[in-house]
Amino acid sequence: MKKQYSQLKAMLAITIASLRAILRSPSTVVFSLGFPIIFILVFGSIGENGFSMNVGVSPASDTLNPVYNGLKSMKGITIYHLSDSALNADLKSAAITAIIDIHKSDNAPYDIKLKSSDVVRPQDLQVLKSILNAIIIQSDTSYHIAKLNPDVAIVQAREFREIDRILPGMLGFSLLGTGVFSVAFLFFNLRNQLVLKRFFATPVSRSAIILGEGLSRILFQLLSVIIIIVFGYLFFQFSFVNGVVTFIDMMLICFLACIVFMGAGFIVSSIARTDNVIPVYSNIFVFPQFLLSGTFFSISVFPVWLQQICKYLPLTCFNNAMRVVSYEGASIWSTWKDVSILLLWGVLIYVVAVKVFRWE
Template structure:
């Protein structure tokens, strides 16, 4: 078994396509998004439950194109998102006492140290809206509202790399598990190498395990390289240091084993080498696009989000991000792991039925 694993590992290293799909493409995406940084000028804000929303300031803020009002979220989650930089600020528009003619309102803001790159833009927006209201609705009078000093909470910045790297790691694992295994076993079957292995005294299980072990070893090395470059070059967040790093490797191992099951199925149902990519893309493309790999699925309609959450890559990506940035441990993502294991049982049950030695 180990002899087969050693020979197969050497073959992987000599295969340009294996190296490009497993390591090259994910690193290119990480470099591109890592250098891009924090994204565009869009600002997400939430209104305090006690805020007065029946005034000109709120109406103008609601219609302002670069500002997105977050609604329907519980306050503890909003505070957590502010601390992590996902929401720029909580706004509380307070009506001043009736005996004070102007300013009629005071705008209070709560932000965090993780939002210091976007909060000045929000301040500019609020001041601009105030000036427009004063100019159009209350010309020649004192300001309609005033902006109070912000309350700044301690926070941890959520960078683009914290979202994109787990997605690229999942991209690498899914590509290697399906394309790598499918082409490997199809070629072994076509060249009758698998049949010759089968004729030797080695047990069939060890033949498959030997080939699988080489793939797992190569991909775990790839995962270490991807996480290491993200951490050292782009300050990818590993909340608990080495513990988080090991948790991510364990999740990578679980995800890879599940995805390899899809590869076994594709290699068995494909009639020729040219039919492997269509079958493989049928499995991978929906997961790449709808599994939270390149962008969040929060903007999708509810029915589509339900479909997204059924995908194994989406569960793996969510677990990776929860562990890396949110500080969750491996037992805190047992729901996603259980989902992946359920997929693994289903996939390998099918793979055992359709697997061919010739």
């Protein structure tokens, strides 16, 4: 009796062979592990002792007053206009020094209240008070224009380190860059060197080829994620709020992102006619996200209209979900909005990938 050909064994054989090829590729290893670790070393070692004068303005504040205009015109002060929930999240992570609430009052035209957190340095808060008082005096020496409430509302927050913001961004950097570039070059070369055509002479199905090659990349990427996380934990005390549960949630988000980003690589490999244009097409998708998705700095530094675009980018959704899970200790289900947008991107990307993918 003729023995049935095992597609599972064929897929696993392709996976193992492809994984070996990945590990033998210096550029892939450097991009997946080298660059993120270098960025962690650089960004994780700075910012701990620097003075930050970022302030948030409550959405309910009156911004048509001399105090706000004076604060806005001061050099070195960045004002954030975000929702209450976003401002409170930034306050707890010490991304901003305080939230300023300016509203009309009976005692003075404007009453100014401050809200800060216990992780903000007291000297930073004192400097902000001095600046506000100086603006009030400059606007009206009799203090009739506004009054600064001396009582500051303090919210409780967990200690925040720069690594807690940087490491999730570096995971996104690794997953997006390697997911797109490695898959794009891989399938272009397999097609161009007639390897896929030789596969067709065997009983291996096309789905087994795709799954085998894709699985090898997913395994390599998840291994890279584990190494980066362990590196950040051992050398920079990266936080795991809920221990193993937090780690598992992070790995699930990375797994989803890896699949989504690989889809973009399939598209690039199919529309590229030469290997010289692969970096160009890949960077159209990759490079803007490195800059606009909060990988290296918060998207709140951009104009409001650009922030509305940034928050729907797939890498932004990944970064937001990872930071909420890793720093705040939330479950993956609480990040449903960002995960849902990431899933929608995945559906859109693979619909296009199926339409344009070429075997020959």
